Amino acid sequence: MKPLLSAQHLSMQFGGLRAVHDFNLDLAVGELVGLIGPNGAGKTTVFNMLTGVYEPTEGTVQLENRKGGTEVISGLQPHKITRKGLARTFQNIRLFKSMTVWENVAIARHYLVPYSLPQAVLRLPPFGKAEAEIRSEIQDLLAIFKIDGKAEWRAANLPYGEQRKLEIVRALASKPSVLLLDEPAAGMNPQETLELMDLIRFVKDEYKLTVLLIEHDMNLVMGICERLVVLDYGRTIATGLPAEIRSNPVVIKAYLGEDAVHA
Amino acid sequence: MRILKNLVLLGGLGGGLFAVLWGLISIGVLDDYTLQILCTAGLNIMVALSLNLISGFTGQLALGHAGFLAVGAYSTGILLLAHVPFPLAIMGGALITALLGFLIGFPALRLRGDYLAIVTLGVGEIIRVLIINLGEFTGGASGLRNIPGYAQNIMVNNPAAFLWIFPAMFIAVALVANLIQSSQGRALISIREDEVASQAMGVNIFGMKLMSFTVSAFIAGLAGALYAPFIGYLAPGGFDFLRSVFFVIIVVLGGMGSLTGTILSGVGLTFLQEALRTNAKDWSQAVASLFGTSTGGLTIDFVPMSQVLFGLVLVILMIFRPEGLLGTKELRFTRLFRGAK
Numbered sequence: 216m217k218p219l220l221s222a223q224h225l226s227m228q229f230g231g232l233r234a235v236h237d238f239n240l241d242l243a244v245g246e247l248v249g250l251i252g253p254n255g256a257g258k259t260t261v262f263n264m265l266t267g268v269y270e271p272t273e274g275t276v277q278l279e280n281r282k283g284g285t286e287v288i289s290g291l292q293p294h295k296i297t298r299k300g301l302a303r304t305f306q307n308i309r310l311f312k313s314m315t316v317w318e319n320v321a322i323a324r325h326y327l328v329p330y331s332l333p334q335a336v337l338r339l340p341p342f343g344k345a346e347a348e349i350r351s352e353i354q355d356l357l358a359i360f361k362i363d364g365k366a367e368w369r370a371a372n373l374p375y376g377e378q379r380k381l382e383i384v385r386a387l388a389s390k391p392s393v394l395l396l397d398e399p400a401a402g403m404n405p406q407e408t409l410e411l412m413d414l415i416r417f418v419k420d421e422y423k424l425t426v427l428l429i430e431h432d433m434n435l436v437m438g439i440c441e442r443l444v445v446l447d448y449g450r451t452i453a454t455g456l457p458a459e460i461r462s463n464p465v466v467i468k469a470y471l472g473e474d475a476v477h478a
Numbered sequence: 479m480r481i482l483k484n485l486v487l488l489g490g491l492g493g494g495l496f497a498v499l500w501g502l503i504s505i506g507v508l509d510d511y512t513l514q515i516l517c518t519a520g521l522n523i524m525v526a527l528s529l530n531l532i533s534g535f536t537g538q539l540a541l542g543h544a545g546f547l548a549v550g551a552y553s554t555g556i557l558l559l560a561h562v563p564f565p566l567a568i569m570g571g572a573l574i575t576a577l578l579g580f581l582i583g584f585p586a587l588r589l590r591g592d593y594l595a596i597v598t599l600g601v602g603e604i605i606r607v608l609i610i611n612l613g614e615f616t617g618g619a620s621g622l623r624n625i626p627g628y629a630q631n632i633m634v635n636n637p638a639a640f641l642w643i644f645p646a647m648f649i650a651v652a653l654v655a656n657l658i659q660s661s662q663g664r665a666l667i668s669i670r671e672d673e674v675a676s677q678a679m680g681v682n683i684f685g686m687k688l689m690s691f692t693v694s695a696f697i698a699g700l701a702g703a704l705y706a707p708f709i710g711y712l713a714p715g716g717f718d719f720l721r722s723v724f725f726v727i728i729v730v731l732g733g734m735g736s737l738t739g740t741i742l743s744g745v746g747l748t749f750l751q752e753a754l755r756t757n758a759k760d761w762s763q764a765v766a767s768l769f770g771t772s773t774g775g776l777t778i779d780f781v782p783m784s785q786v787l788f789g790l791v792l793v794i795l796m797i798f799r800p801e802g803l804l805g806t807k808e809l810r811f812t813r814l815f816r817g818a819k
Contacts, residue, residue, distance in 0.1 A: 297680040311671035313806060322668045326680040328661040335660035336653055389680050
């Protein structure tokens with residue numbers, strides 16, 4: 216089957232440092248894949264190459280576009296890649312802090328807004344109609360994630376877990392086909408992590424998404440990922456099912472050191 | 479609905495305020511001098527508003543708005559001297575400035591933060607120096623003289639100017655307010671909040687910044703265009719860096735990202751500066767008469783002291799209200815009427 220997202224021979228060179236070396240990944244429709252590895256392995260760099268924050272030094276990224284054709288997206292600006300259906304969240308939460316919860320979500324819908332600037336400034340009928348639609352659409356979306364009661368809150372005032380949730384909701388509002396989650400469970404307690412796992416599964420099924428996630432929390436990774444890719448020092452050292460990865464000596468060595476393999 | 483209600487109220491309030499002021503002018507309660515300061519305040523508000531759009535809402539610090547004011551003023555002045563019909567000359571000045579803003583924005587807005595501030599500062603200075611050196615068109619260092627006024631009769635120029643400036647200011651306020659409360663406006667604010675996230679959410683941040691900068695230049699240019707026939711004489715010295723800083727002060731004092739804050743501080747600072755200037759003259763004379771005309775060859779000039787006081791007011795306000803008078807909040811006029819329901 217043709218992959219939805221395909222990264223071929225991606226490399227990223229920062230001056231003399233090769234942060235990522237020959238990274239390959241095919242994501243099939245509906246897959247939930249985990250990208251793991253020790254600190255500094257290059258996971259976020261891979262995300263940044265996929266989403267256009269960095270232009271890969273070598274290699275290409277291909278995405279199936281909304282019409283069903285395949286196109287190269289590496290080298291495009293981030294906003295163009297997002298519009299083609301690749302949305303992401305951030306490792307360190309990047310909400311628009313002083314904006315309200317619903318406004319945060321509205322930003323992701325901005326590129327779909329049907330009215331023009333003059334229509335907005337002159338408050339012509341298309342403006343009022345579209346704004347009402349956006350509001351109700353976002354309210355529905357927030358209701359699904361049970362934060363509709365806080366639509367008028369400033370994003371910065373949300374509890375930590377809900378800020379993480381809002382980041383996911385915001386990414387969803389851009390109508391993606393692939394969702395990239397960068398350490399969604401960072402800073403969460405075990406209970407919150409469990410809820411997050413349910414949330415990710417739910418989102419994936421409800422919106423028929425393909426998900427790639429970076430995570431350190433092994434319970435989460437082993438619990439929901441169908442397939443794992445392990446990075447170390449910028450190189451892919453293993454790929455496979457969670458159970459295989461768990462007992463792979465190369466992976467154990469990368470995480471825990473040489474001695475742990477023999478222990 | 480709240481937006482609509484706000485607009486209707488704002489329109490009513492603006493119309494009402496206009497009617498009251500115009501009434502006071504007609505019966506002669508507001509003298510010509512006060513009227514002149516009111517007009518100046520209106521123009522200052524327009525420029526500060528345009529600066530707030532790019533710096534307060536979009537988060538891109540610009541330090542060269544006196545340059546935009548100058549381009550608008552000189553363009554309109556030159557057009558008026560060439561006998562271009564009045565409304566056309568005004569619109570011409572604003573549009574030329576908008577075009578210039580667009581052209582400058584193209585390379586400049588690729589820079590961020592401090593770098594953009596330095597570039598806009600430089601552009602402002604370049605404009606001023608160009609005006610001095612293009613004497614053939616601009617009158618050079620000695621200025622552009624005898625620009626036709628709003629009225630044939632110079633005695634009623636200020637009331638006539640008020641009839642233009644007040645509605646123009648009101649339109650500018652409405653334009654920026656409507657822009658901010660739209661998806662485009664939200665996108666601008668998201669750029670201020672977090673460029674990386676904004677871009678990752680599909681916002682074309684460069685395009686939006688360019689739009690914001692161009693609209694900003696348009697409004698500042700319109701203020702300049704209205705300024706030329708109001709004052710009748712343009713000198714390049716009036717459009718220096720300090721003038722740009724004055725607009726920045728209005729914006730910061732009112733609150734970066736607050737329209738009503740800009741209006742309040744625009745009126746307040748214009749009157750404060752004028753009061754300090756005129757009173758300083760009195761002090762200087764009082765001191766001079768106290769010591770005689772000469773104090774051992776040393777003449778004390780109190781006029782610069784007004785700037786010290788002006789600075790002192792700013793320091794005190796910034797210590798107690800570092801976010802400006804209103805922060806990013808707005809005075810909502812609907813609130814005034816909520817109790818009545």
